[in-house]
Amino acid sequence: MKKIWIGTNWKMTKTIEEGIQFTKGLREISEAVTSNLQLFIIPSHTSLVPIKPLTTAANIYLGAQNMHWEDSGPYTGEISPRMLAEIGIDMIELGHSERRQYFNENDEAINKKVHAALNYSIKPLVCIGENIDQKKQQISKETLAAQLKVCLQNLSEEQAKEVLIAYEPVWAIGEQGIPADASYVAEIHDFLRNTLEGLFAEVGSEIPILFGGSVNHDNFLDYIELENVNGLFIGRAAWNIESFQVILQQLDSHLASNVSPIL
Ligand code: 13P
Numbered sequence: 001m002k003k004i005w006i007g008t009n010w011k012m013t014k015t016i017e018e019g020i021q022f023t024k025g026l027r028e029i030s031e032a033v034t035s036n037l038q039l040f041i042i043p044s045h046t047s048l049v050p051i052k053p054l055t056t057a058a059n060i061y062l063g064a065q066n067m068h069w070e071d072s073g074p075y076t077g078e079i080s081p082r083m084l085a086e087i088g089i090d091m092i093e094l095g096h097s098e099r100r101q102y103f104n105e106n107d108e109a110i111n112k113k114v115h116a117a118l119n120y121s122i123k124p125l126v127c128i129g130e131n132i133d134q135k136k137q138q139i140s141k142e143t144l145a146a147q148l149k150v151c152l153q154n155l156s157e158e159q160a161k162e163v164l165i166a167y168e169p170v171w172a173i174g175e176q177g178i179p180a181d182a183s184y185v186a187e188i189h190d191f192l193r194n195t196l197e198g199l200f201a202e203v204g205s206e207i208p209i210l211f212g213g214s215v216n217h218d219n220f221l222d223y224i225e226l227e228n229v230n231g232l233f234i235g236r237a238a239w240n241i242e243s244f245q246v247i248l249q250q251l252d253s254h255l256a257s258n259v260s261p262i263l
Contacts, residue, residue, distance in 0.1 A: 004224065004255065005164065005208050005231025006248065007040030008238035009065065009093060010047075019047040023054045025241035029248055030058050035255035037248070038231075040091060042125075045079055048087050056088075063091035063125060066099055069112035081113075085120040092117045095151060096127045097170045107150035114151060118159050125164045125233075126151050129213070132171040140169075140188065145195050152199060161203040164210060166233045167192060172213030174235065179214040182222040189228035220247055221254060 014022065023041065030039055040061035043051055048064060055062045068078040084092065094117070095110040114124045128147040130140040144167070152160060167188060172180045189209055197204035211223050212233030220237075223229050238244040 002230065003036050003038045005038045005040065005210050006251065007042065007061070008234045008244065009042045009096065010044060010239065011098070011235060012044060013239055014043065014047065016047050016050050019043050019051055020054065022241050023051050026060060026244070027054060027058045029245050030060055033059070033248065033252050035252050037252060037255070042093050048089060052087055061090040063093055064089050065093050065096070067092055067113060067116070069109070069116040081116045081120045081122060085122060089122060091123040091125050091164070093125045093127065097129055097168060097173055107147055110151045111153050114155065114163065118162060123162050123164060125166055127166045127168050129168040129170045135169070135171060141191050144188065144192060148192065148195055149199065157200050157202040160200045160207060164208045165192065165196070166210040166212050168212040168233065177214040179216070179219055182219070182226065185211055185223055185229065186226045189226060193228045217246060220251065224251065
């Protein structure tokens, strides 16, 4: 069975103490998981060091929410891949729509960060998504293809194998977000799979594509059933450990009961 990625972006929500309590709870849940789930959490930078020991022994990947592409230099307020590698993080979230929207991050900068992460063996989780205007103008696919192409520019097949993609339609994210129809998610994920196969002939079929944006208790199973949805990237519905636990337990039993027999 293929690994299903499921994790949460904490955005700017948790103190260190809150993060520690959450992670301790997630550790307990992870011990009971029987299916092939790869859990991950993406805390704020301040929580990475204290949380690292809690994830090391568990099946939980630890990621950061952003970084600069340079190793060091005069970039006040930034944090470098060298610094994150020192903590021992597993992955780095890059290009979330909130970073694009509020901090002017663009595909070229994300591409530099992808290369920098891979140089330190940190897995890039590259977020892409069209905004509502692009959707209305029916240029979602063109927008997403361009984002993928530029964000993943000049990667070798071997490097591309380490990348994860998160498709997060901007109009579906956050309090004002409108959950996407599963049929739309299916169409876009199939398109993203084709695009990745076009960019990387050898590994394009293996790059995990996660879905995010208003994933909640009512819709997560509809999304995870889709052929080219290889995981879920959740915000609000996973920030409370009890709420995340409901999703994880249901997903685990769903996957466990759907294992196809070996013929
Ligand atoms: P919500 O699940 O709160 O819409 O946020 C999703 C997200 O931004 C994950 O990166």
